[in-house]
Amino acid sequence: MARASAKPASAKKTAAAGKKPGPQKAARGRPSSSRYTEEELLGYYRDMLMIRRFEEKAGQLYGMGLIGGFCHLYIGQEAVITGVMKAAEKQDSTITSYRDHGHMLACGMDPKGVMAELTGREGGYSKGKGGSMHMFSTEANFYGGHGIVGGQVPLGTGLAFAHRYKKDNGVCYCYFGDGAVNQGQIYESFNMASLWKLPIIYIIENNKYGMGTSIERASATTELYSRGAAHGIPGKQVNGMNILDVRDAAMDAAGHARSGKGPIILEMKTYRYRGHSMSDPAKYRSKEEVQKVRSESDPIDLVKQMLLDNGFSEDRLKEIDKEVKAVVSEAATFAQDSPEPHPSELFTDVLIEA
Amino acid sequence: MPIQVLMPALSPTMTDGKLSKWLKSEGDAVAAGDAIAEIETDKATMEIEAVDDGVMGRILVAEGTEGVAVNAPIALILEDGEDASALDGVAIAPAPAKTPSVAHEQAVTVDAEINAPSPAPMESVYDGPVKNMTVREALRDAMAEEMRRNDTVFLMGEEVGQYQGAYKVSQGLLDEFGDMRVVDTPITEYGFTGLGTGAAMAGLRPIVEFMTFNFAMQAIDHIINSAAKTLYMSGGAISCPIVFRGANGAASRVAAQHSQCFASWYAHCPGLKVVAPWSGEDAKGLLKAAIRDPNPVVVLENELLYGQSFDVPESDDFVIPIGKAKIERAGADVTIVAFSIMVGVALEAAEQLAAEGIEAEVINLRSIRPLDTETIVASVKKTNRLVTLEEGWPYAGIGSEIAAQMMENAFDYLDAPVNRVCGVDVPMPYAANLEALALPKTTHVVEAAKAVCYR
Ligand SMILES: Cc1ncc(C[n+]2csc(CCOP(=O)(O)OP(=O)(O)O)c2C)c(N)n1
Numbered sequence: 001m002a003r004a005s006a007k008p009a010s011a012k013k014t015a016a017a018g019k020k021p022g023p024q025k026a027a028r029g030r031p032s033s034s035r036y037t038e039e040e041l042l043g044y045y046r047d048m049l050m051i052r053r054f055e056e057k058a059g060q061l062y063g064m065g066l067i068g069g070f071c072h073l074y075i076g077q078e079a080v081i082t083g084v085m086k087a088a089e090k091q092d093s094t095i096t097s098y099r100d101h102g103h104m105l106a107c108g109m110d111p112k113g114v115m116a117e118l119t120g121r122e123g124g125y126s127k128g129k130g131g132s133m134h135m136f137s138t139e140a141n142f143y144g145g146h147g148i149v150g151g152q153v154p155l156g157t158g159l160a161f162a163h164r165y166k167k168d169n170g171v172c173y174c175y176f177g178d179g180a181v182n183q184g185q186i187y188e189s190f191n192m193a194s195l196w197k198l199p200i201i202y203i204i205e206n207n208k209y210g211m212g213t214s215i216e217r218a219s220a221t222t223e224l225y226s227r228g229a230a231h232g233i234p235g236k237q238v239n240g241m242n243i244l245d246v247r248d249a250a251m252d253a254a255g256h257a258r259s260g261k262g263p264i265i266l267e268m269k270t271y272r273y274r275g276h277s278m279s280d281p282a283k284y285r286s287k288e289e290v291q292k293v294r295s296e297s298d299p300i301d302l303v304k305q306m307l308l309d310n311g312f313s314e315d316r317l318k319e320i321d322k323e324v325k326a327v328v329s330e331a332a333t334f335a336q337d338s339p340e341p342h343p344s345e346l347f348t349d350v351l352i353e354a
Numbered sequence: 355m356p357i358q359v360l361m362p363a364l365s366p367t368m369t370d371g372k373l374s375k376w377l378k379s380e381g382d383a384v385a386a387g388d389a390i391a392e393i394e395t396d397k398a399t400m401e402i403e404a405v406d407d408g409v410m411g412r413i414l415v416a417e418g419t420e421g422v423a424v425n426a427p428i429a430l431i432l433e434d435g436e437d438a439s440a441l442d443g444v445a446i447a448p449a450p451a452k453t454p455s456v457a458h459e460q461a462v463t464v465d466a467e468i469n470a471p472s473p474a475p476m477e478s479v480y481d482g483p484v485k486n487m488t489v490r491e492a493l494r495d496a497m498a499e500e501m502r503r504n505d506t507v508f509l510m511g512e513e514v515g516q517y518q519g520a521y522k523v524s525q526g527l528l529d530e531f532g533d534m535r536v537v538d539t540p541i542t543e544y545g546f547t548g549l550g551t552g553a554a555m556a557g558l559r560p561i562v563e564f565m566t567f568n569f570a571m572q573a574i575d576h577i578i579n580s581a582a583k584t585l586y587m588s589g590g591a592i593s594c595p596i597v598f599r600g601a602n603g604a605a606s607r608v609a610a611q612h613s614q615c616f617a618s619w620y621a622h623c624p625g626l627k628v629v630a631p632w633s634g635e636d637a638k639g640l641l642k643a644a645i646r647d648p649n650p651v652v653v654l655e656n657e658l659l660y661g662q663s664f665d666v667p668e669s670d671d672f673v674i675p676i677g678k679a680k681i682e683r684a685g686a687d688v689t690i691v692a693f694s695i696m697v698g699v700a701l702e703a704a705e706q707l708a709a710e711g712i713e714a715e716v717i718n719l720r721s722i723r724p725l726d727t728e729t730i731v732a733s734v735k736k737t738n739r740l741v742t743l744e745e746g747w748p749y750a751g752i753g754s755e756i757a758a759q760m761m762e763n764a765f766d767y768l769d770a771p772v773n774r775v776c777g778v779d780v781p782m783p784y785a786a787n788l789e790a791l792a793l794p795k796t797t798h799v800v801e802a803a804k805a806v807c808y809r
Pocket residue numbers: 097099147148149176177178179180181207209210211276
């Protein structure tokens with residue numbers, strides 16, 4: 001999957017003149033009249049669709065009893081990770097919670113290995129021993145996959161500490177939810193990150209609910225981007241359903257963090273369409289609420305519409321749909337065919353034998 | 355071929371549920387992601403979404419039907435381009451989920467793997483030059499030597515830098531290594547323990563100092579959930595080479611919140627190593643081993659030992675293998691096993707016992723996990739009697755573990771039940787007389803040894 005933005009401007013096809021130009025400011029390497037090129041939009045469409053189709057398939061495999069335990073789907077939130085990754089450079093690191101499948105795909109991890117971990121098989125990223133909430137890839141600089149709400153925030157701050165220590169010019173993207181923002185360890189992390197000017201972007205994925213508790217019922221103040229104020233950390237609220245807004249905000253934030261100015265918070269206003277995990281009573285919000293977001297603010301539909309408005313052929317979108325479907329179904333087949341881990345794996349990876 | 359839609363499971367334990375409502379009718383177009391039906395169990399309601407584009411061809415289970423089995427076909431969806439005639443003659447059979455191939459059938463015999471005494475690593479006998487120094491200095495030298503040797507090693511904690519260590523253990527390190535490698539943290543145990551653990555995942559080798567282990571209670575989540583479990587949860591992909599060190603156990607007259615032994619807490623957890631030095635030699639050799647170890651290691655020091663002096667090997671290469679106990683005194687009549695400050699108490703008791711004609715063998719555990727079961731068993735085979743000694747509480751303590759292991763590995767060699775000498779099962783009192791009553795003393799050990807010798 002595409003990792004970012006280093007391609008020269010000449011390699012991109014800019015949106016045709018006369019077609020709806022993007023408003024606002026220009027992002028890097030793009031004529032100032034437009035916020036996007038068609039090639040970029042197609043990439044965004046493909047990457048987000050990959051996550052959505054992957055998650056739908058995961059839900060289906062769960063329904064068939066092939067995936068067990070918890071399974072937290074990312075459907076609805078695709079623009080957040082996909083957009084942020086457009087700002088990422090090779091050496092940057094990513095860490096998140098248990099709602100992590102989309103993050104792994106966007107970091108470039110192999111859908112087969114991710115799906116096979118969901119089914120608890122030998123071919124999974126953690127050899128079947130981590131499951132849906134715990135996968136890692138040093139190659140992709142993806143550091144999990146953490147099941148304790150908020151736990152990834154000090155860990156991510158430590159990744160940023162390591163970027164500074166090694167002077168590798170890297171930035172850590174550390175994701176957590178609107179429920180997690182009330183964990184004390186987050187403020188401990190904010191304080192140290194600001195004190196030591198660590199290169200970290202705290203990305204709050206505000207999907208309005210922590211399990212069944214709406215943000216209004218959990219948080220005394222709901223402007224989450226301002227939660228760093230007491231520690232001198234700037235914050236910004238972003239429409240997390242619009243990948244262009246996400247991408248531009250992430251590029252600015254990465255510039256801030258990379259230049260030694262310290263941490264920054266991005267509050268992504270987003271929405272999860274599915275239940276918290278698989279068995280969700282769905283009694284805490286109305287169907288109309290979900291339906292309204294789906295029909296009015298879907299991040300994939302938005303990009304699709306921009307492409308169609310630009311006169312882009314629907315056939316090419318169909319081709320992408322097919323391509324994505326093939327990748328996902330290959331992942332699903334792999335995840336079902338890969339054997340369960342050998343019983344001897346029970347005892348491995350507890351300690352590194354010196 | 356029309357696509358079969360199957361009754362999904364909402365949880366791994368669900369076997370059937372109610373199909374409460376169809377959201378699409380036969381003939382309706384469906385797009386991938388569209389909700390097509392609603393199902394219900396006593397715990398939850400869920401919508402079934404289409405995974406492909408197409409047209410709702412046939413509904414096989416009427417809405418309102420209860421007890422629909424998981425994986426039973428409930429509808430047929432026509433793929434793009436198919437018409438209703440494709441529905442004719444579709445064989446409707448539940449498509450059982452593919453069961454994972456059972457490539458490996460033999461059952462695992464857990465007890466053999468876990469309970470067999472693991473061969474302890476060899477200890478190299480040190481016969482180089484030694485220098486008399488305090489435990490405090492030995493710990494400092496261990497860190498300084500390892501920081502010179504490997505520039506990914508750094509120290510962090512409260513007051514480790516400018517203040518030179520709350521107990522002066524890190525004296526001089528800031529001057530030599532600078533503030534990137536000797537990091538004064540805010541008072542934020544949960545946060546800085548997580549930060550250190552994240553830095554270790556990224557390949558650094560942090561030494562996290564807790565002013566005392568009492569305060570690590572706020573951080574135990576990251577020590578266990580993040581540091582100890584990640585190697586396993588990642589299938590070996592992410593290691594966590596980190597040291598958690600600081601004063602553990604009873605200090606003097608500081609009451610219950612500041613006086614507690616955490617050995618059994620950490621020793622309980624797979625994925626951690628736990629060591630507890632007594633002498634200056636232990637302190638230097640074990641801390642160096644902990645820093646070099648690729649795993650998370652908890653180093654339980656003792657405040658009252660910091661000022662005690664011992665002969666300490668001078669060589670930079672002196673490292674004590676983790677998992678190997680040391681016989682501090684040989685004897686044939688009774689074995690006394692102790693760790694940390696209690697080793698001194700055990701040696702005193704052995705002196706008194708010798709005066710009464712009982713030769714005690716004193717084993718300094720050095721490592722709590724992995725435990726050097728082999729050395730203890732060998733000693734018990736010789737003495738046939740065992741006393742365990744620790745400052746911590748008796749319930750589920752280190753003595754309890756050793757007693758259990760002796761049942762499993764040396765039952766036939768015991769001439770008396772194992773006798774545990776522990777701290778008293780109460781929070782530590784402040785009053786001088788009560789505090790003294792709460793801790794194990796030489797006389798308790800002497801009595802216990804005599805008891806197992808039936809004297
Ligand atoms: C420390 C802790 N407490 C409780 C839980 C159980 N739990 C798992 S997810 C969750 C809700 C978190 O919501 P949010 O941070 O908004 O993330 P989202 O699920 O919306 O992505 C809770 C309470 C947990 N895993 N860890």
